[in-house]
Amino acid sequence: MQALMGLLRRLPWPRVETSRSMAMLQATVVVVALVGAAAVGWAFVRAERLRLASTLTERGEWMTALMAQGLVQPVGASDLLAARDLLNPVRDGSVLRGARVADLSGNVLAEAGTPPEGESLEATTVTEKAGFRHRVFVSSETGEKMHEFRRSIDDDKQSLGTVTVWFAMPGTWASLWEGLGYSRLPIAILAVVLFVGNYLVALLMRPIQQLRDRSRAASEGERWQSLNLGGVGEAAEIARSWDAMVAKFEATYEKLAAAHRDMEVSSKIILFEKRRTESIIDALSQGVIVLDAYGKICLINREGEAMLKLERNVLVGQPASLIASPPELAVFIADTQNGLNRHARRTTELTFPMPEGPNRVVKVVTTPLQDGTDTAAGTLVVLGDITQQKMEQQAREDFISSVSHELRAPLAAIKGYVEMLLDDEANSPELRREFFNTMNEECDRLARLVDNMINISRIEIGGLVLNRSLVKTRKLLRDAVSAVAAQAKSKNITLQARIPDDLPDMDADKEMFRVAVMNLLGNALKYTSPGGSVALSGERVGDELRVHVVDTGWGISEEEQQKIFQKFYRGKEATDRKVTGNGLGLALTKEIATLHGGDVKLESKLGEGSKFTLVLPVR
Numbered sequence: 001m002q003a004l005m006g007l008l009r010r011l012p013w014p015r016v017e018t019s020r021s022m023a024m025l026q027a028t029v030v031v032v033a034l035v036g037a038a039a040v041g042w043a044f045v046r047a048e049r050l051r052l053a054s055t056l057t058e059r060g061e062w063m064t065a066l067m068a069q070g071l072v073q074p075v076g077a078s079d080l081l082a083a084r085d086l087l088n089p090v091r092d093g094s095v096l097r098g099a100r101v102a103d104l105s106g107n108v109l110a111e112a113g114t115p116p117e118g119e120s121l122e123a124t125t126v127t128e129k130a131g132f133r134h135r136v137f138v139s140s141e142t143g144e145k146m147h148e149f150r151r152s153i154d155d156d157k158q159s160l161g162t163v164t165v166w167f168a169m170p171g172t173w174a175s176l177w178e179g180l181g182y183s184r185l186p187i188a189i190l191a192v193v194l195f196v197g198n199y200l201v202a203l204l205m206r207p208i209q210q211l212r213d214r215s216r217a218a219s220e221g222e223r224w225q226s227l228n229l230g231g232v233g234e235a236a237e238i239a240r241s242w243d244a245m246v247a248k249f250e251a252t253y254e255k256l257a258a259a260h261r262d263m264e265v266s267s268k269i270i271l272f273e274k275r276r277t278e279s280i281i282d283a284l285s286q287g288v289i290v291l292d293a294y295g296k297i298c299l300i301n302r303e304g305e306a307m308l309k310l311e312r313n314v315l316v317g318q319p320a321s322l323i324a325s326p327p328e329l330a331v332f333i334a335d336t337q338n339g340l341n342r343h344a345r346r347t348t349e350l351t352f353p354m355p356e357g358p359n360r361v362v363k364v365v366t367t368p369l370q371d372g373t374d375t376a377a378g379t380l381v382v383l384g385d386i387t388q389q390k391m392e393q394q395a396r397e398d399f400i401s402s403v404s405h406e407l408r409a410p411l412a413a414i415k416g417y418v419e420m421l422l423d424d425e426a427n428s429p430e431l432r433r434e435f436f437n438t439m440n441e442e443c444d445r446l447a448r449l450v451d452n453m454i455n456i457s458r459i460e461i462g463g464l465v466l467n468r469s470l471v472k473t474r475k476l477l478r479d480a481v482s483a484v485a486a487q488a489k490s491k492n493i494t495l496q497a498r499i500p501d502d503l504p505d506m507d508a509d510k511e512m513f514r515v516a517v518m519n520l521l522g523n524a525l526k527y528t529s530p531g532g533s534v535a536l537s538g539e540r541v542g543d544e545l546r547v548h549v550v551d552t553g554w555g556i557s558e559e560e561q562q563k564i565f566q567k568f569y570r571g572k573e574a575t576d577r578k579v580t581g582n583g584l585g586l587a588l589t590k591e592i593a594t595l596h597g598g599d600v601k602l603e604s605k606l607g608e609g610s611k612f613t614l615v616l617p618v619r
Helices: 002-009 020-072 077-087 172-219 234-283 302-308 327-338 387-422 429-460 473-483 485-490 510-526 572-576 585-595
Strands: 095-103 108-113 124-129 132-138 145-154 159-168 287-292 297-300 346-352 360-370 376-385 468-471 494-498 506-509 533-541 544-551 599-605 609-617
Touching: 020 095, 020 132, 020 145, 020 159, 287 302, 297 302, 302 376, 327 346, 327 360, 327 376, 360 387, 387 429, 429 510, 429 585, 468 510, 473 485, 473 494, 473 510, 473 533, 485 494, 485 510, 506 510, 510 533, 510 544, 510 585, 510 609, 585 599, 585 609
Parallel strands: 494 533
Antiparallel strands: 095 108, 095 159, 124 132, 132 145, 145 159, 287 297, 287 376, 346 360, 360 376, 468 506, 533 544, 544 609, 599 609
């Protein structure tokens, strides 16, 4: 079968790829045709064999009968002509090999031709009746198949002997081919039918094969293609149905492709907007947490991650209850989402514990997110660090208390001295002069306090403009030391001044410069215990003027050094020792240095003293 299929593939069929099913169908047609031809051939051969056997029997009977009759009585001319015809080879290809006449004892009386001498042991008697026998055997000399016909010679009274003739059949297949000559036209018609049948099968299978190829290509991701076949029949109808389906598919595909392109553009725009929104949210200084309608965290920015001390990739997709510190935050969010006022904005303040440093005070604001209806689509949680605001608020309260005390103390002193003067308690001029000096110092103290408050306010609102002029630095520093000499003496503090003669003059605001130096000196004297020392020095380093104020006071811890320049901030030592002050002096000095393009540096150790350095650029 496989060899037959390979042969069919090499035949000149129509230009259609021969598949296995196609070859099987063609092979089936060929096999059916061959079986039919074999059946016809078998029937023909069988009929031919029967005809040949009948002809030989008739010829043998006729020949032997004629010879037997001729030996007994004369033979007529018509019988001789018939005998001549019988002795010649006929169309069946049989050949007369010999004839023999023998008596009853088997003695040969007459012989013609070359009768066969030997025969095979497998002799077959075909016909045997009274006075006649027909046998078939194979000659041992020539190997030919011999037909032997023997008839007895009888007269009216008795049997005289036998006459025998032998026919050889070497031309059996020649006779068969001659007989087939009558069947060549049907065989040719059968061959034509076979070829035409296979051709028609190929034509009928072509749409199915193309449909198979197109569907296979489509399943592998290729573009669907039409068959574009004409004709009639079920195969053509299938092809037309396929073409209609491909046309509909192409139209649907184009619509889907256009929708897909629009969707890609829309998704890219949405993705761009999403990333831009996330970038904006991520850049906010406030912590932002976005929850979905089920209470799971959808988004958290960098500041929120820092506040909660948890990584974003751990929080995103998890419920808000995962937030463990502070636990009040998770409870507040849960109450917001599950409470009766879940559609309203809520605000609270929570304390976030910090592993290092003071705790942080955070303002928590929850806002419901709407999806265009009354249904909440999620919750927006904003965490605002208000620690600094709380500290400033507390500092302002402390400042008001301190300013009240600072104002009340000199006013009370001035009032007391004024009352004593009115009551003529100061009898001597020296005592009155002392009263007046004390009153003058208290007035200066009030003036400095008011000036500091005014300058701080002007700096905060940006209304302070430097009035630059050429400042004689050495004189300004000496005057500052002289101004605080009395205060140093009253506290038994050694005041030193090391001002080099080559100290350059400065292009600066003289009054602001003086305020900054005075604040540093006053601060040093205030926080130095009696018996200590305060030293002021100046030097030029490159393009900078550096004014150093060194004291042997209480010193400042490393933690407080980060906050000492903040407004209204006062150190723990100052609070514990109940030293009066308002926390504005160092903050104002820092702002003045910054306005001049400089800075204030601090070196200090708790219990050993401090060194403040005012750095200003030389112009």
